[in-house]
Amino acid sequence: MYIASRERKLLSILLDARGEVKVKELAKLLNISDRTAHRDLNQVETTVAKFNLQLNRKQGIGIKLSGQEENIHRLQATIASLEQTDYTIEERHAIIFLILFEADEPVKLFTFANELNVTNATISHDLDQMEEHLNKYGLRVYRKRGLGVELEGTEAAKRKAISSFIADFLDPYEYITMAKETLNKQSSSPQNSISNRLLGLVNPQKLERIEEEVQQVVGKLLPNLADSAYIALVVHLALAVQRLEKGDHIKFDPKYLEELRTTNEFSTASQLIRRLEQSLHLYIPNDEIGYITMHLMGAKLRVEQNYMIEDSSMDTAYIAKELISYVSHRLHVGLSENFSLLNDLVTHLKPAVYRIKQGMNIKNPMLEEIVTDYEDLFELIKEAVTELFPEVDFPDDEIGYLVLHFASALLSGEWEVDLRALVICSSGIGTAKILASRLMQKIPEIKQVDNRSMFEVEDIKAGYDLVVSTIPLKEDENDYILVSPMLQQDEVERIKRWVRKQKLQKINKKKPQQEKGEQSNAYTEKLTVMQKYSGITIRLLDAFRITHLPEKASLLNVLEKACKQLADEKVITDEKKVIQKLIEREQISGLGIPDKSLALYHTRDDAIDKASFTVYALKEAVTVKGMDGSDQSITRILLMLAPKEIEQESLEVLSFLSSLLIQSDSITRLFESGKETEIREYLSEQFFNFIQQKA
Template sequence: MLSVRQQKMLIHLLEKGDYVKLADFQHQFDISMRTVRHDLLFLEDWLQQQHITLERNRKLGVFIHVDEKERYSLVAQLQKRPNFVDAKERTKLMLKQLLEGSKVASEQFLSEFQISKNTFLLDVQSVREWLVAHKLELIREQGLMYIQGKESDVRRAYLELLRENFTEDKILQLILGRSESNLIGMSNGDWFKLEEIDTLNDVVLQLEKELQIEFSDSSYSALILHLLMAVERLRANHLIKMDQDLLDELKASSEFRLIQKIISSQLTDFEIIIPEEEIGYITQHVLGAQRGQDESQEDKMYVDMAEKIVTKVEERLNLPIMDRGKVIEGLAIHLKPAFYRYKYNLQCENPLLDQMEIMYGSLLTVIEEIVQSLFEPLSLYFNRHELSYIALHVCSGLDQRVLPYKTKVAIVCSSGLGTSAILQRKMTALYPQVTVVKKYSYKELFNTKVIEAELLISTIDIQFPLSIPVINVSPLLTSADQRKLLSFIGEPQKVEQEEGKLLQLVNEVLQIMEKHSTIHQQHELMTDLFSYFQGQAKSEMNKHLSDFLPVHSIHLQERETDWIKVIEMSNALLMKSGCTNKAYEVSLIEMANQSNHHFIITEGVAFPHAAPENGVFETGFSLITLKEPIRFGARKEKVWLILTMAATDQHQHLKALATILEALNDQEFMELLRYGSDPKEIWQQLRKKEAQSQ
């Protein structure tokens, strides 16, 4: 039987439905290329037993072609727990049993996972460290294990464990569009029974109907997970505790009484008794949920608060908020559950916070000062995650313009009004050639028969068929997202043609051509493409990459972990060749510190370069590989190869760029570069490539 990692590799192949490069598996699972090959050999043997072929291509990677019957068979196999469960998966399963409130015998884990005592002790240490990070303690006594800590911390930890295994996308796909394709890897029975999620979905739907609200997609899936947690812990006879004064306050609310009635009538088949304390926790969750529609938009207190925030922001920035009424309305809807989340100490995390810190850090600080000063009399203090959601609403009203539109675009967001609004603002600011005609939640889209748009832009994976193209993006529309949109709606305003972007563009054109034709002189074609996009005559490009990259400028298997020091090393190699001075290094670091830099030209590869006026004397390259990947620049993307260029003009190095692109698409050469330690061998291989292309 397959291991957990091998199962996940198979799931990835089935979900992608296309070739997957070996390097993708290496980065996804943080394993060596040797381990990737070993797993694929094992997977290939296993698939052959199922009469399925694993196709291999030296350039493209590996691919599985299956018909519906074969796919159904594989899905059924993947629902079973593997004979070998890796350490990471064992830790999760042990945590689940312990967080349900059980006292578990150590011998039970040893027997269940068929592991040695030494392996078990290592797993216990991993469990202990995870619990400590979540303010909980693991107790071991008389052969039993159990968790000690506050009820609120236990619940918070259990929900986080569930979220690690079942993302919002997966939960929504499971509820709204169950099919063999989106059941892949969802559950092997260790976490919950798939049929039970239907009953819990009915509970949430009835809550929406009775409360006359609509939960946002993220709140909808979070409530399902909360109910799953509650059911499992009650089945384990866990004693649910809540402060009596808080429980009495919640019992006085209309929401508590309605939830109690619905839960009592809907969960009879589960054969569990739902105590008032659990109803109280569910009530807290409902009150703290983000809603798509809510009567709170008419609640004067929250509207007043929202208007004060918007007014203060306008005063501080000396800028008007466009569509002011809509921004205030959306912010008011958000503030009510935000107040409840603070009151009941409910966890709130914004997955966009890191990107927002980079792109809107100063604005976040301004909003933090304004909000904390306004709410201080109420003894309310929002954390940075909650403040970033408020910032999303405010950002949606900044710098909007009336522009001529052409392409009709619809937006799908699951995180609430602010997220969809900021994505719409980014779209209209960057793309005057489009108009956003509609914003959907995942649920709304699933129930929509006709979409009056030519393109759907989504922040969540769509796992059901649609009649129009779908592009997945971040709500902040990063440069990587803009590249995805290029072939559909063209370039954004003021796009700079940098060398890194030119490499990507030529590579994309080449891949399209390879799909429809056979290319006999690839290097010559790439050279012509570079000269065409740069508007240069081919005769101006005389030198090869090896002419600009001497052996002494190649350093392999460096152990540096700081990206700034890596840039300093790379520029030191250029300075040694007389190509640059210290000013060039400063320019590269400043550019990499900007979130919109284009230095990452493909996964794992950084291509730092700056304009000639920033300290360039001669055209040259330096090449550094790292023993372990590091987080590079403001965007913190993992890289292991840093190829730095200094160019005195726009044409001398174009033939060299063609060689670089050819090398990046040669999997065998990239593996040599990734693990090689002889600079002379790398240089000779580049010379060989250049000779073959002539």
């Protein structure tokens, strides 16, 4: 049986789809016109009929392949078993890349041509087309006259590219499942030549061992790791082991590796690598630990995270604050005081920026849905990171995660939004009334619903945020949602997605109104929480002081005097060690707050006995490196210290204190020139509000 490549691709899309697919979407995926897609679908309809399957076409909704599961599986098996002499362009590019990826020497053009049953000229043209795509990963195709073609780039770049290819052709979970089935020789899933080649990149037996070790170590130490991150980690390790056995090693920045050693993720990664070395009888370099650490740090957790002083440095917090200000200004909303959003962004941005600079791949499985649901917000944040991170090329996958953080803050319910909906049916009565009632019941943002018959509708966009209809309309299918009168659950979800988009568009300049929380009977628990945070903040306030240095001093002299004073007060036990840690921290990145005369020096170490926040006013300005990388003059040093082992509540208080320093220009000016009593009074007020929120 012969099925042309484009028809095979159409069938694959319909087989993989969970629901209806619109013709426009099919045309876009295949890079063809709507008319051509309709013509191809006629041939598809003939093909599926031979398997007792049908193409169900619903006007305004899309096309869906339907029939008995047995017949659907038979069609899948037939497509997979066809002798593929007619590959799609994407399939040819994938096979060419896989051959280059595994080759240890240049590959001649005729090798590709024989493999793919095309001419040398076609292969040469394919290589030209692939060049731009491979450049995104830091790779290039190098053609050696008389010898052939080879892939040039770092090992990290090659792994990034191959991970992306796997994600493009197979779901990572499906990849692991198929590898296990291959091991047990009981594969029930049809496999094509691309799948077989991808499966050949890993050893199924070792993959199974790797998954067992990941489950043992990561499952215990990071129980909230998302499933997608868990699967991605297993695939990454399986590929890494195979490459290491071939002698292909990656390089990790030793300076950043040293900084990562203090994180929980590094400890987890180290334990995992040591177990894998024993299980697989393979030496694994420390550079691999760095990459595994970055995978864990970048993973999406199902629990809310708070950033810590050392885990996320203040320069990252400053950029995150700038990003929030940028979005707030453009959307006319007040997000600058959203401490939770700041925490989430800092937690995400620091490992994200490093991943991007090192060419490490991260796949966002929700990207298409994010772009569809939050198109304007996506473009705004893309514009913002381009301006704020001029030296970092943020891929769309990373931007998608940033969009989710902002969307969560914007849609948290702090902004009241009233939407007006129009319901259309054949008569405007009966089913329209039922649907209107269910809409207001299921979608609380909809405050008003009008009913119209199909004969009364002229311009469905006029004055309405949402239009739903029980009958197909002549208007563009993107202008309304076609539903059943009783409003099924999948239709409710589609409407909710539409509402999210409308809600973002309607957010206005009003400062968010704090919702009145539900009263709780657990007063004792609240008092206990307040007492704990109160004790921490009172100790910080009691120890807070501004020390005016009477004579000119170098930066090192200032740190020495500050640490001696704190040692006398039993805050620190080893002055030299703390000074060294502060200097090392400064060398990692700047500590000067941009455009201000302040610098925030901070560290955590076991030579520090208790948390401390003090200010040192200099007689003459000194020059330090700013958080934005430029040199700046400072007249006050803010010194924040904390023990290496410290309770979570203390870290939250210090994190909150850090965020206050960059809240606004007026607050920064207070720390620049304010008196000790003024700053203590301000901190007391802010800590009081912080504790009330915690309770």
